[in-house]
Amino acid sequence: QVQVVESGGGLVQPGGSLRLSCAASGSIFSINAMGWYRQAPGKQRELVASILSSGSTNYADSVKGRFTISRDGAENLVYLQMNSLKPEDTAVYSCNARIMTYGNGRYFTSNYWGQGTQVTVSS
DSSP states (O other), rough: EEEEEEOEEEETTOOOOOOOOOOEEEEOOOOEEEEEEEEEEESOEEEEEETTTTTTTTEEEGGGGTTEEEGGGGGEEEEEEEEEOOGGGOOOEEEEEEEEEEEEEEEEEEEEOOOOEEEEEEO
């Protein structure tokens, strides 16, 4: 069994900062990539930032220069540092992890999602 759990959401004023954390646990052989997605009311879910096991990162244009994704590979943790937050960053943020597990003599790679955490940017 694999679990992905986020934490760190909340209410912040425009221009403020928040740090989201995501922890993957369970029968993990390796993690290929981890990322943060968000979905605002009435909008489609979008990729915010991702990081590969190599350390390579990718960001949505709307958050470049404001958000930073980082990973503690030894602890299967990923962080999203969000600075200079704007009202349009308000959304439910979800963590995704592409995880390889091993069982019954075979390797399996699947995407696992956390439950999501609300980020609200408002004065």
